[in-house]
Amino acid sequence: MLSKEVLKTLCETAKAAAIEAGAYIQSCFDQSYEQKQKEAGHSKASQVVTEVDFKAQEIILKHLLPTITLYDLGLLTEEAPDDQSRLQKDYFWCIDPMDGTLAFTQKRSGYAVSIALVSKAGDPVIGVVYVPDQKLCYHAIKSSRVFVNEQPFQSTEREADNRLHVYMDKSMQSKAAYQQLTQGLKEWAASHQLEKVMYHQGYGAVRNALAVMQHSHACYFKFPKPQQGGGSIWDFAATRLFFEELGLGVTNAKGEKLHLNDPDTTFMNKLGVIYASQQALLKEIVDV
Template sequence: MKDSKQTKKLVEIEEIVRSVGWGAAKILRSYYRGEVNQGNLEINHDKTDGPVTAADVAANHYILEKLQAVFDSDTFGYLSEETHQGNDRLVQDWVWIIDPLDGTRDFIDKTGEYALHIALAYQGRPVVAVVAIPEAEKLYFAAKDHGTFVETADGTVTPIRVSERNQIEDLFLVVSRTHRDDRFQKLIDSLPLKDRNYMGSVGGKIATILEQKSDVYISLSGKSAAKDWDFAAPELILTEAGGQFTHFDGRPLTYNNGDVRQWGGLMASNGHCHELLCQQATELLAKIDGDQ
């Protein structure tokens, strides 16, 4: 994927997805601000993975409609949180992985800390990504081997990089305010990091690392696990900005495996202490599990 011709093609795709991302962000903002007639809190309680708002459905429909008009379904698969069914792996090499509203609870609770994710994966690895933070009116985008950029509502585009903090005791962890089981709480309490920042959506969390406010994000599965669409786009915008995003044992994440759940411990960081953080997390987790 490092071929210059291939990179040029990915950048062309990135341009299209940026436009789609801004359009979907506008839809989410209109629902969030109550500008849509049906109201923004139309909840579908039948969804097993949590509340789904009318905004989810509207943004998802818009994203799929725009992408499918350009990228045919024979060549490109579509893996969306709102349309995913079953555990069959999509057969296409190129797969769009979409979360039209990451941080639904934050959307409902009016924290403003929701995001939308659109990623294109090639053979299980992300190569184009957009993460939009509608209430911040920012859109982060990346193409493989081409860097990460942030675009603001006025059209200004700026390259963005992770922090240079390189001592574990100087690093800031970003976590949710809630949704932590005892095992995860013990893990993050045991890591010798400087301080914590709090943010809702995964996309928002990774954005704080890009903005150099945070340096570390950890996902640890319990009874359930985060899904492909939670990580595919945030991973690429982080790694193209100089960070790392792996399993605790250093393995890369892979997507479109059939089971969309990302089990185990995952470490995202500014990259400078990544291996040491993974090692410490693994050792601490073994001790926590041994004590139970």
């Protein structure tokens, strides 16, 4: 068990790593860089990778590797093979050097750096996200508050907005349950006297979750599917902790705790993922 003081130290290290990597990413936004395809999920978003991703990972590991030795931690990072240390150590660093790479390559907002410290049991105890184009650093330690640029997180949009915001991947429209879900959400919004339902696409998983945090009525979800994909552990580790600390809804598609250390795979396709700003809204999506 890591002490509170050690967790604070590790969180500060993760923040420094995320900010430096994010600054590098943003410096490359309008530059030319090599793009490749990798073996990942079935979507284009999961397959695109750039030299910027690898350099950002290198920057992050420069900060975190000493802590792995010092505190006997495991490591799981998107742009490197899974060495299974996440199943052997009590805690492991879980890193997405650039979530939303597709948005970055298309010169859109929607990308972020995400770092979490996760227990062998699959529960995050530290979460750090840096949004390079907005210069926002979110962080949380388990059983504490969520902070943004060192100030307690507080959304200015939650009370004023009378709409239901739905964040999703573009591929969601091809799912069999899509029509049923949109009808259910429309009815849910009407029953809560909301003006309308607004659909948002194009962000990476991390930025989708952060967007849900900003609204009184919002959700983001990925349905279970047989094909590999559905995001991976690193897409959800840090933001799961944010939602838990804020008392918001975050579960798998069955409404169960979102487990983040499956020994068989890093993919989340069998589980599905739901983020919601209200428990009642989360239940509506689970029911669908």
